[in-house]
Amino acid sequence: xxxRLYPVFKYTVIALWACFVAGPFFWAMTTSFKNANAVxxxxxxxxxxxxxxxxxxxxxxxxxxxxxxxxxxxxxSAIVTIAASAISLALGSLAAYALSRxxxxxxxxxxxxxxxxxxxxxxxxxxxxxxxxxxxxQWGGLLDSIPGLVIVTVALLLPxxxxxxxxxxxxxxxxxDEMAMLDGCPPFQTFVRAILPNSLPGxxxxxxxxxxxxxxxxxxxxxxxxxEVQTLPQAVVALNSSIPPWWTLSAAAxxxxxxxxxxxxxxxxxxxxGNLSGAVR
Amino acid sequence: MNLSVTDLCLTVDGVDHLKxxxxxxxxxxxxxxxxxxxxxxxxxxxxxxxxxxxDSGSLTRAGADFLKTPVWRRDTAMVYQQFINYPxxxxxxxxxxxxxxxxxxxxEIQRRVRQSLAxxxxxxxxxxxxxxxxxxxxxxxxxxxxxxxxxxxxxxxEPLANLDYKLREQLRDEFKALFSDQGDTIVIYTTTExxxxxxxxxxxxxxxxxxxxxxxxxxEVFERPATTTVxxxxxxxxxxxxxGRLEGGQVTVAGFQATHVSAHLxxxxxxxxxxxxxxxxxxxxxxxxxxxxxFVEISGSxxxxxxVVGETPFVVQIEGIHDVALGDLVKLRLRPDRLFAFDEQGTxxxxxxxxxxxxxxx
Amino acid sequence: MDGLRRxxxxxxxxxxxxxxxxxxxxxLFTIRVSLSGWNVSNPRMDxxxxxxxxxxxxxxxxxxxxxxxxxxAGGTVLIQYVIGFGMALLVWREARGRRFWRVxxxxxxxxxxxxxxxxxxxxxxxxxxxxxxxLGMLGLTKIPWLTESGxxxxxxxxxxxxxxxxxxxxxxxxxxxxxxxxxxMAAAIDGASTWxxxxxxTFPLMAPVSVAAIIIRLIEASKLSDSVYVLTSxxxxxxxxxxxxxxxxxxxxxxxxxxxxxxSLTYLVLMIVTLTxxxxxxxxxxxLKGDS
Numbered sequence: 001x002x003x004r005l006y007p008v009f010k011y012t013v014i015a016l017w018a019c020f021v022a023g024p025f026f027w028a029m030t031t032s033f034k035n036a037n038a039v040x041x042x043x044x045x046x047x048x049x050x051x052x053x054x055x056x057x058x059x060x061x062x063x064x065x066x067x068x069x070x071x072x073x074x075x076x077s078a079i080v081t082i083a084a085s086a087i088s089l090a091l092g093s094l095a096a097y098a099l100s101r102x103x104x105x106x107x108x109x110x111x112x113x114x115x116x117x118x119x120x121x122x123x124x125x126x127x128x129x130x131x132x133x134x135x136x137x138q139w140g141g142l143l144d145s146i147p148g149l150v151i152v153t154v155a156l157l158l159p160x161x162x163x164x165x166x167x168x169x170x171x172x173x174x175x176x177d178e179m180a181m182l183d184g185c186p187p188f189q190t191f192v193r194a195i196l197p198n199s200l201p202g203x204x205x206x207x208x209x210x211x212x213x214x215x216x217x218x219x220x221x222x223x224x225x226x227x228e229v230q231t232l233p234q235a236v237v238a239l240n241s242s243i244p245p246w247w248t249l250s251a252a253a254x255x256x257x258x259x260x261x262x263x264x265x266x267x268x269x270x271x272x273x274g275n276l277s278g279a280v281r
Numbered sequence: 282m283n284l285s286v287t288d289l290c291l292t293v294d295g296v297d298h299l300k301x302x303x304x305x306x307x308x309x310x311x312x313x314x315x316x317x318x319x320x321x322x323x324x325x326x327x328x329x330x331x332x333x334x335x336d337s338g339s340l341t342r343a344g345a346d347f348l349k350t351p352v353w354r355r356d357t358a359m360v361y362q363q364f365i366n367y368p369x370x371x372x373x374x375x376x377x378x379x380x381x382x383x384x385x386x387x388x389e390i391q392r393r394v395r396q397s398l399a400x401x402x403x404x405x406x407x408x409x410x411x412x413x414x415x416x417x418x419x420x421x422x423x424x425x426x427x428x429x430x431x432x433x434x435x436x437x438x439e440p441l442a443n444l445d446y447k448l449r450e451q452l453r454d455e456f457k458a459l460f461s462d463q464g465d466t467i468v469i470y471t472t473t474e475x476x477x478x479x480x481x482x483x484x485x486x487x488x489x490x491x492x493x494x495x496x497x498x499x500x501e502v503f504e505r506p507a508t509t510t511v512x513x514x515x516x517x518x519x520x521x522x523x524x525g526r527l528e529g530g531q532v533t534v535a536g537f538q539a540t541h542v543s544a545h546l547x548x549x550x551x552x553x554x555x556x557x558x559x560x561x562x563x564x565x566x567x568x569x570x571x572x573x574x575x576f577v578e579i580s581g582s583x584x585x586x587x588x589v590v591g592e593t594p595f596v597v598q599i600e601g602i603h604d605v606a607l608g609d610l611v612k613l614r615l616r617p618d619r620l621f622a623f624d625e626q627g628t629x630x631x632x633x634x635x636x637x638x639x640x641x642x643x
Numbered sequence: 644m645d646g647l648r649r650x651x652x653x654x655x656x657x658x659x660x661x662x663x664x665x666x667x668x669x670x671l672f673t674i675r676v677s678l679s680g681w682n683v684s685n686p687r688m689d690x691x692x693x694x695x696x697x698x699x700x701x702x703x704x705x706x707x708x709x710x711x712x713x714x715x716a717g718g719t720v721l722i723q724y725v726i727g728f729g730m731a732l733l734v735w736r737e738a739r740g741r742r743f744w745r746v747x748x749x750x751x752x753x754x755x756x757x758x759x760x761x762x763x764x765x766x767x768x769x770x771x772x773x774x775x776x777x778l779g780m781l782g783l784t785k786i787p788w789l790t791e792s793g794x795x796x797x798x799x800x801x802x803x804x805x806x807x808x809x810x811x812x813x814x815x816x817x818x819x820x821x822x823x824x825x826x827x828m829a830a831a832i833d834g835a836s837t838w839x840x841x842x843x844x845t846f847p848l849m850a851p852v853s854v855a856a857i858i859i860r861l862i863e864a865s866k867l868s869d870s871v872y873v874l875t876s877x878x879x880x881x882x883x884x885x886x887x888x889x890x891x892x893x894x895x896x897x898x899x900x901x902x903x904x905x906x907s908l909t910y911l912v913l914m915i916v917t918l919t920x921x922x923x924x925x926x927x928x929x930x931l932k933g934d935s
Binding site: 010013014017018020021023024027028031039043045091092094095096097098099102104114117118120121122123124125126127128129130131132133135136151152154155158159162186187188191212215216218219223232233236237239240246249250253256257260261263264265267268271272 | 872
């Protein structure tokens with residue numbers, strides 16, 4: 001029984017939620033252009049009307065006084081994310097292909113158990129692993145380094161890659177593998193030449209998950225790197241623990257999430273073009 | 282370079298998919314395997330291709346143990362029932378795929394692909410992707426790919442089954458022409474349609490419940506079916522098999538006198554037999570064994586009348602479209618000179634005299 | 644398929660071995676260290692048996708954090724589910740505006756939680772932040788967000804709901820869009836009301852997706868610690884501490900490595916058991932509903 005009020009109700013709810021979602025972004029945006037005057041007396045929202053906007057915050061994050069340099073952390077984050085994602089995707093796809101196509105039986109351990117082993121790693125709280133990782137990396141001389149962080153991040157991302165790709169590979173008919181083998185491809189070639197080219201949607205989704213979870217990691221970066229290497233989330237949070245000017249913090253935060261927002265927009269475009277069909281259950 | 286199969290067995294969950302399958306496939310011949318669904322035809326092909334493991338038996342090619350050869354070295358091409366092509370490659374790429382794997386030169390690949398596509402009638406379709414093609418076209422691409430390689434073994438698993446009737450007929454004719462000059466290739470083609478098997482095959486293998494029941498030329502299998510099962514499979518509609526007796530010069534069915542004994546059965550001892558009569562050799566007449574019509578099928582230009590005599594079912598095939606009603610009582614005339622006689626276990630004892638005299642199978 | 648044993652391993656082992664090594668050594672180390680008295684003044688791997696575990700049993704702060712986590716995780720996931728499902732239901736029949744919803748919901752989900760939590764901290768500032776300002780504009784009293792434990796928990800939950808409801812929304816929307824049309828047509832013909840249609844048709848059909856979404860979110864929510872670190876630092880006092888955060892304090896900041904190890908393992912085992920049980924219960928509960 002749809003009353004005439006239903007559309008009103010619907011759009012109000014949506015509008016409210018949209019405001020809730022967009023709120024923090026707008027707040028950060030406004031605040032990043034403030035200085036002490038604009039903050040002291042209470043929250044202000046509209047530039048020029050309620051306060052005078054300045055570029056201090058934005059200048060600070062690029063090496064200005066009292067701030068930090070976000071470029072270095074940005075590059076570090078990018079390197080770690082891309083490297084860990086690439087490794088996880090490669091190893092994960094191989095493992096996922098095996099789990100999809102072959103039957104494993106070691107004692108009572110079957111395929112589904114192995115998949116479960118991979119996926120269940122997501123339950124592992126980072127804090128459980130961090131102390132041992134600390135000593136391990138220290139022993140290997142990899143503390144506070146990019147390679148060390150990459151190795152640890154792979155532990156986070158590998159389960160995701162396997163989870164997405166196993167499901168995806170299961171959706172590709174086995175006949176394609178058979179056809180490729182009959183056409184003269186040994187198993188590895190079958191994988192590379194016949195299956196992978198058909199796996200772009202799945203790989204894209206897996207890559208996206210890896211990129212997001214990799215970039216957003218704070219805990220490992222926090223505890224396993226110090227001065228030499230800092231990732232972007234780390235840099236932003238470091239600003240928060242001192243008594244930062246809100247404008248620097250806001251500018252840094254926006255800079256920190258900007259790549260992800262761009263990624264989100266790109267993902268949305270892919271979804272609407274149907275490029276990811278078959279990969280998203 | 283024969284492909285020899287000896288006593289291949291495969292049992293899964295208590296069901297025999299292959300049981301003591303023994304056959305020899307020779308180069309330059311088109312072998313058709315006819316059988317109903319789930320007879321084991323696909324399993325056999327997959328075992329030959331190496332895609333299916335078997336429990337026991339041997340498979341050799343030119344003396345070498347084929348079972349040990351991995352799939353990618355079996356020099357075998359296969360065409361599936363569901364049109365399988367590489368979705369990410371266009372038509373040219375699809376046909377060229379195995380050739381590239383084999384390391385042929387670009388020019389050679391081009392030549393072969395073009396030739397292959399032309400022979401299946403898809404010369405102008407090189408740039409299209411499989412998703413843009415109709416079912417029949419996709420299957421032709423698959424065939425082109427299988428042909429272009431020039432492998433020693435070519436397997437086709439009911440390749441026309443998923444196409445509509447008219448297309449099937451058309452491709453069947455093309456097919457015959459296409460594969461007649463494949464030189465030294467061993468071609469094995471499975472189907473559920475007897476007409477197709479006999480039209481295409483140089484050698485026909487009749488398969489049922491995992492076993493090969495009979496191997497021979499189309500004519501042999503048709504005229505001299507070794508058992509009632511073969512007779513049933515190789516005819517469409519299935520041959521009428523009914524229990525009866527030879528008694529005093531008469532053939533009786535369900536206690537009724539059906540017909541007199543014709544010359545070719547004259548020296549058979551009296552007793553119980555299983556008789557076989559094709560649907561075309563039974564007709565509705567004014568006198569004969571009486572039965573009740575249980576079903577009437579009109580198909581194309583023929584009428585199939587299902588009649589029950591006592592408890593024995595018969596199928597009568599009549600040309601033209603006739604108006605026969607359910608429940609009608611009709612009289613069946615059985616042509617005595619077309620009767621096949623099988624013993625009670627179902628083995629052939631006597632063929633009608635028009636059939637071939639005994640000939641050894643291949 | 645024959646002759647493929649070598650190849651099977653070649654595919655699986657690199658990934659499996661990598662993960663195994665990365666996980667198993669730390670796990671073994673943690674088990675060993677939990678049986679030692681390693682702390683800041685005694686940085687040695689000695690052996691004290693189960694003393695750490697005994698001490699842990701009396702650590703009310705630890706158990707409080709566990710209870711709190713159960714409530715927080717359960718509460719936020721429930722809210723996320725209800726809001727996410729609600730919004731998905733509002734929107735799934737619309738053909739236009741699809742892209743708008745997707746962007747709207749995709750963005751928060753993909754941003755860095757810690758970074759957004761830092762922003763939220765400024766929002767929840769008692770005197771200088773827009774949260775209280777908004778309340779003031781609506782004529783409501785200001786709330787001491789981060790200085791009192793009740794409001795602090797609410798603030799924390801708000802941040803989590805903001806961040807992860809989109810995940811629920813997207814998953815449930817995809818599920819709704821893939822439902823067959825027939826049951827709905829049948830319900831319409833039978834003259835079922837919107838409410839009835841939802842309970843008898845939509846909800847049961849969505850059971851598998853619902854269960855999957857909830858379980859995934861619960862797994863991720865059970866690790867809550869980063870947002871706590873940034874938003875409230877566990878405070879006021881220790882009233883918003885989650886096990887993840889408390890373990891960070893004990894095991895890392897205060898370097899009670901042995902004790903931290905014991906708690907870590909207990910935390911891990913508790914989470915595995917709880918999540919498995921919850922997953923089993925949910926699957927069974929939803930299966931029953933789906934039989935109507």
